Amino acid sequence: MHGLIDNYQLTVPAILRRAATVFGARPIVSRSADGSVHRYTYREMAERAHRLGRALRRLGIRPGERVATLAWNHHRHLEAYFAIPSIGAVLHTLNLRLHHDDVSYIASHAGDAALIVDESLLPLVARLEWPRTARHLIVMRDDAATIEATRRDNWPESIDYDTLLSSEDAGVIDHEVTDEGSAAAMCYTSGTTGRPKGVVYSHRALALQALVLLTADNVGLSQRDVVMAVVPMFHINGWGLPFGAALAGSGLVLPGHRLDASSLLSLIASERVSLSGGVPTIWLSVLHMLDAQQDANDVSCLRALIVGGSAVPEAMLRGYRERHGITIRQAWGMTETTSISTVCTLPTTLDDESLATQYGWLARQGTPAPFFEIRARGDEGLIPWDGMAMGELEVRGPTVANAYFDEPGSADRFTDDGWFRTGDIVTIAPGGCVALRDRTKDLIRSGGEWISSMALENALMGHPGVAEAAVIAVPDPKWDERPLACVVLKPGASATAEDLRRHLEGAFAKWWLPDTYEFVDEIPRTSTGKFLKSALRDRFRTAGPKSVDPA
Ligand code: ADP
Numbered sequence: 001m002h003g004l005i006d007n008y009q010l011t012v013p014a015i016l017r018r019a020a021t022v023f024g025a026r027p028i029v030s031r032s033a034d035g036s037v038h039r040y041t042y043r044e045m046a047e048r049a050h051r052l053g054r055a056l057r058r059l060g061i062r063p064g065e066r067v068a069t070l071a072w073n074h075h076r077h078l079e080a081y082f083a084i085p086s087i088g089a090v091l092h093t094l095n096l097r098l099h100h101d102d103v104s105y106i107a108s109h110a111g112d113a114a115l116i117v118d119e120s121l122l123p124l125v126a127r128l129e130w131p132r133t134a135r136h137l138i139v140m141r142d143d144a145a146t147i148e149a150t151r152r153d154n155w156p157e158s159i160d161y162d163t164l165l166s167s168e169d170a171g172v173i174d175h176e177v178t179d180e181g182s183a184a185a186m187c188y189t190s191g192t193t194g195r196p197k198g199v200v201y202s203h204r205a206l207a208l209q210a211l212v213l214l215t216a217d218n219v220g221l222s223q224r225d226v227v228m229a230v231v232p233m234f235h236i237n238g239w240g241l242p243f244g245a246a247l248a249g250s251g252l253v254l255p256g257h258r259l260d261a262s263s264l265l266s267l268i269a270s271e272r273v274s275l276s277g278g279v280p281t282i283w284l285s286v287l288h289m290l291d292a293q294q295d296a297n298d299v300s301c302l303r304a305l306i307v308g309g310s311a312v313p314e315a316m317l318r319g320y321r322e323r324h325g326i327t328i329r330q331a332w333g334m335t336e337t338t339s340i341s342t343v344c345t346l347p348t349t350l351d352d353e354s355l356a357t358q359y360g361w362l363a364r365q366g367t368p369a370p371f372f373e374i375r376a377r378g379d380e381g382l383i384p385w386d387g388m389a390m391g392e393l394e395v396r397g398p399t400v401a402n403a404y405f406d407e408p409g410s411a412d413r414f415t416d417d418g419w420f421r422t423g424d425i426v427t428i429a430p431g432g433c434v435a436l437r438d439r440t441k442d443l444i445r446s447g448g449e450w451i452s453s454m455a456l457e458n459a460l461m462g463h464p465g466v467a468e469a470a471v472i473a474v475p476d477p478k479w480d481e482r483p484l485a486c487v488v489l490k491p492g493a494s495a496t497a498e499d500l501r502r503h504l505e506g507a508f509a510k511w512w513l514p515d516t517y518e519f520v521d522e523i524p525r526t527s528t529g530k531f532l533k534s535a536l537r538d539r540f541r542t543a544g545p546k547s548v549d550p551a
Contacts, residue, residue, distance in 0.1 A: 009180040010207035012085035015247050020046035023223060023249030029271050030075035031256040031263075033120060033142045038075055042246065045079060051168040052083035058168075059136055061113055063088030063177070066186060068112040070094045070103070070121050073233045073254040076140045076161060080116055081233065081242050085184035085203065088177040089113075092186045093234040096121055097527035104129035106188045106196050109406065114138060116161065120257070130154045138164060180204035186405065187236055189335045190527050198405030199335050205399045206243055209338045212369045213244030218343045219275070219306055219329070223249035226271055226301075230255060230264065230278035231309075235528045239277055239306070239331075240339035250275075261289040269297035277306035277331075279529040280316065284468065287319050288490070302326050308333060308340065310530045311436060311454050313461035314363040332365035332434065336420055338399035342366040342374075342434050363458065364435040365426070372397040374434060375419070376426050387429035390437055390450070394419040425450075442533055444473040444483050451483055451512050453533075456504065460485060463503045465493035470523050470531040471514060474540055485514040486536050488522060
């Protein structure tokens with residue numbers, strides 16, 4: 001229709017333009033390998049991103065081609081985040097924590113045309129099966145890194161990233177991408193539940209995702225925030241935080257590879273970080289350090305932590321709020337949903353309720369972001385939103401994948417009417433607040449009934465002596481499966497299997513209680529820092545019912 005408003009395309013270069021012009025002086029702080037910090041502004045970042053875009057074009061990178069990054073969170077990686085999509089190519093963030101065979105599989109499945117890698121990761125690159133499609137190797141040198149990797153014969157001549165940029169002219173690149181429906185980025189699922197699969201994000205999906213992060217009931221990013229992106233930039237587009245921060249004009253802090261509690265706390269204090277995001281395991285270790293008062297850093301600047309990727313134990317919500325005055329907002333999302341898609345905040349109806357009720361609510365995964373639609377399906381069809389019925393969560397929206405990249409056999413992940421089947425078992429409360437009970441494959445099926453491993457873990461981590469807990473199913477001749485709890489005690493703490501059992505009694509039906517408690521030194525992690533339950537299942541497959549006293 002004449003006069004219809006439909007002529008503006010939502011693209012990554014549009015985000016960059018806004019950051020460079022409206023918020024040009026806002027800071028980007030990046031930690032190097034030696035602990036020193038690099039500082040510059042959005043304006044300077046944009047200038048270098050344009051140089052990189054021009055350089056990639058000169059190297060022959062064409063629209064639609066995938067350019068991979070293998071890098072920690074730092075300013076050069078951020079430049080690639082903007083430069084690659086701006087020239088119409090596809091930013092493919094490789095997960096540096098995966099086994100090299102998986103990285104090789106992913107890079108060749110994606111058909112990457114070039115790799116931009118951290119110098120410190122060259123030893124990993126040297127173990128890769130070099131993708132046949134890759135014509136260029138660009139190395140980002142950290143001033144402090146002195147890693148020498150044996151050059152492999154089939155590598156192209158490596159190009160130094162900074163030299164590449166300095167040989168280009170300054171100024172905005174010509175012919176930026178203009179089609180919001182074209183491919184901008186790509187991530188692979190980390191393969192926790194099978195072979196890694198590629199998800200391709202359009203400019204529109206990334207732009208809408210970034211915009212949603214600015215809404216108050218979501219992350220609520222603003223130009224008053226200083227955002228520290230702890231979540232790796234290779235994990236689901238860094239949960240959209242780099243794009244969201246640029247769109248909002250938030251200061252951005254990139255912690256490099258130093259993700260230990262002490263390094264994070266010192267960066268929070270020195271840069272006056274107001275908001276950060278990452279998986280619970282990271283924030284659990286930070287909480288332990290804060291509790292042990294081993295850290296004198298002033299973290300009063302933190303307004304919120306966005307925590308997701310796996311369930312946030314209620315004890316962690318309480319610990320941060322009550323002992324350190326820090327609010328946690330739990331978020332849920334998947335590689336297939338572009339990033340954070342539900343966030344939990346307190347509805348006004350619970351304002352006058354007890355703290356216990358409020359924490360119980362905040363331990364949920366939250367309500368859907370704008371335009372993100374949810375429903376859940378049980379054995380008898382779609383379940384009611386009553387907070388009790390359980391079913392598999394199905395989702396749709398402008399940021400939800402409708403196919404995997406070059407993976408024809410995965411149609412069963414989508415319903416006939418086009419919703420994505422998440423594999424997460426949930427309840428949905430009135431108003432659409434999702435509570436995740438388990439991943440389908442983590443549910444424990446005992447005597448024909450389901451036991452939620454997540455609920456048991458959550459409760460176990462509320463015991464004062466428990467640092468971490470993961471509950472898995474072990475085969476049982478009578479009941480099919482029974483729960484087994486793997487527990488890491490806090491340093492210096494003691495608790496017996498009987499103590500833990502007593503702690504759970506009362507909160508759960510008797511048949512839910514784990515038969516066996518294994519006290520372990522640590523719980524293995526996935527490449528994105530989640531508990532790797534498949535490794536525990538392999539290890540304790542034959543552990544029969546027995547209550548072990550760690551003493
Ligand atoms: P993977 O975990 O397989 O590596 P993703 O990083 O895409 O892949 O993770 C998506 C999954 O992570 C979800 O399907 C869900 O099971 C889990 N998840 C994400 N956020 C939460 C959360 N807040 N609580 C519990 N589980 C979560």
